[in-house]
Amino acid sequence: xxxxxxxxxxxxxxxxxxxxxxxxxxxxxxxxxxxxxxxxxxxxxxxxxxxxxxxxxxxxxxxxxxxxxxxxxxxxxxxxxxxxxxxxxxxxxxxxxxxxxxxxxxxxxxxxxxxxxxxxxxxxxxxxxxxxxxxxxxxxxxxxx
Numbered sequence: 001x002x003x004x005x006x007x008x009x010x011x012x013x014x015x016x017x018x019x020x021x022x023x024x025x026x027x028x029x030x031x032x033x034x035x036x037x038x039x040x041x042x043x044x045x046x047x048x049x050x051x052x053x054x055x056x057x058x059x060x061x062x063x064x065x066x067x068x069x070x071x072x073x074x075x076x077x078x079x080x081x082x083x084x085x086x087x088x089x090x091x092x093x094x095x096x097x098x099x100x101x102x103x104x105x106x107x108x109x110x111x112x113x114x115x116x117x118x119x120x121x122x123x124x125x126x127x128x129x130x131x132x133x134x135x136x137x138x139x140x141x142x143x144x145x
Contacts, residue, residue, distance in 0.1 A: 013060045013101050020064050023108065024071050026093040027054050029086030030112050030138045034119045036079045037134040042123050050119030057111040060104050061097075065111070087141040094145035109142050 015023070031050030035043035057065050073089075076082035090112070097105035116138055120127050127135070 013097075013104060015064065015096075015100075019096055020067065021069070021072070022089050022096065023061070023064050023093045024067070024069070025073055026086065026089035027065055027108070027112050027115065028071050029074055029082065029089055031115055031119050032074045033079065033082055033086055033134055033138065034116060034131060036076075036082055037130050038123055040123050040125070040128075045122045046119045049122035050115045053115035053118040054111065057107075059107045060101070061108045061111055083137070087137060090138065090141035091144045094142055098145055105145075112138070112142060 028051065031047055031054065034050065035047040038046050054065050056062075073085040074082065076085060093108060094105055097108050116135055120131055120135060123131070
């Protein structure tokens with residue numbers, strides 16, 4: 001079996017560079033939101049664990065998230081500014097994938113949820129109310145499409 005035949009989902013998607021940028025912004029932005037919202041002083045640990053989870057994605061989504069390119073819009077000066085960029089990107093990503101390849105939309109959602117869970121668990125102790133609320137907002141944005 002050749003490697004070219006092992007991933008048929010990659011061929012099912014037709015994504016522009018802008019579509020790919022939206023997917024990367026949404027996924028990595030969700031992790032960035034959690035890191036920015038953490039009050040325990042461990043944002044690097046949260047970002048690292050979330051990013052590792054995203055780097056472990058498979059299928060067409062895994063290929064898109066693994067691409068090495070600059071992700072714009074994740075340098076907001078506040079959590080609110082970052083959320084204004086990331087939450088709509090999550091919804092747009094789900095809408096885009098839902099129209100083209102529903103299985104990949106499910107894959108994307110699951111990938112982001114796992115990354116959010118990994119990021120949340122990276123902090124010491126139970127997540128506080130701010131992290132819980134940010135997690136809820138991320139999930140709501142994923143489900144809004």
